[in-house]
Amino acid sequence: MNESAENLLSGYRKSCDDLAGCFLGNEPVTNVQQVTKRHFYKRSVKVLPWMLYSVAVLILLTAFYGLGYYTHAAYPKGSVSKSVEWNYCGNTSEEALKKGCILDFIPGAWVHPDCYDKELEEEFLRLKEWHWYYDKEAQHELFEDSIRRTGGPNPIYVSQEYHILHCAYTWKKLHRAVIRQTPIDSHIGSYKHTQHCLKTLTEPSRNTTLPAPSGFYHIFTSCTSPQNCNQNTYPPD
Structure with missing residues (x-):
């Protein structure tokens, strides 16, 4: 067993001792493979919401900038180059x-x-x-x-x-x-x-x-x- 895997298993055993045992399904956790699977699962559960949030933000940004591009493209060269306020030409x-x-x-x-x-x-x-x-x-x-x-x-x-x-x-x-x-x-x-x-x-x-x-x-x-x-x-x- 390599050192990093042993450290992972050792730390996990310690946390299990504090909680009076750990199980994966109905079986007690006894080896590195089980710990690794459980560790990966816990990380996945934490990461998944952030991944979904990031994808949603990306979709919204794409839609926003896509709409901006369409609006800009709809007014080609020769159209209003800046926001021209009401009554732009003044009063005299x-x-x-x-x-x-x-x-x-x-x-x-x-x-x-x-x-x-x-x-x-x-x-x-x-x-x-x-x-x-x-x-x-x-x-x-x-x-x-x-x-x-x-x-x-x-x-x-x-x-x-x-x-x-x-x-x-x-x-x-x-x-x-x-x-x-x-x-x-x-x-x-x-x-x-x-x-x-x-x-x-x-x-x-x-x-x-x-x-x-x-x-x-x-x-x-x-x-x-x-x-x-x-x-x-x-x-x-």
């Missing part, structure tokens, strides 16, 4: 410019660069020779470059046709964001804006005799995924 045109926001002519709002669809905006601006005005009577015209740089007066007045096509293109922009899994500005993403556009398209305008009856107010947005959009307050008609 000056603040919006300092934050790097862009005046997007489709929503008529300041938007985060991640929510700016330049290609679609260019398509919208090519539809017609658009005009923007200080007044509903279209007596004082504004220019695109000036509006882009400063935000223009509040509100800016446009034709009813402009307003209708603005609505059509906000829906197109939202649909593109859903298909591409890219973010959308909180104004276009607002269900309240969709309701407003539905009313614009289905109800006759109260001011059809005016050349520029529709007022576009200053709007400052955040940038989020379409499914996270909430209803925004919308300025009066």
Whole structure:
């Protein structure tokens, strides 16, 4: 019998003497093989719960990081690169410019660069020779470059046709964001804006005799995924 086995058996016999005997099943423990089996069994009973706990933790971590990877992969290059808080573009045109926001002519709002669809905006601006005005009577015209740089007066007045096509293109922009899994500005993403556009398209305008009856107010947005959009307050008609 080697020394380590004898030490194991000796220690086990001592503990058995203190307890007035040890048995494996119904037989007394008398040899190293029995002690070794019992020792292994006791260690297994202690280790098993920790093994199960470790496996459970591993499964949870795998699921957690797997979900994180999926979420990240669903928003590819060009999506929101950081958490963009509500009202990210501030409350004034000056603040919006300092934050790097862009005046997007489709929503008529300041938007985060991640929510700016330049290609679609260019398509919208090519539809017609658009005009923007200080007044509903279209007596004082504004220019695109000036509006882009400063935000223009509040509100800016446009034709009813402009307003209708603005609505059509906000829906197109939202649909593109859903298909591409890219973010959308909180104004276009607002269900309240969709309701407003539905009313614009289905109800006759109260001011059809005016050349520029529709007022576009200053709007400052955040940038989020379409499914996270909430209803925004919308300025009066």
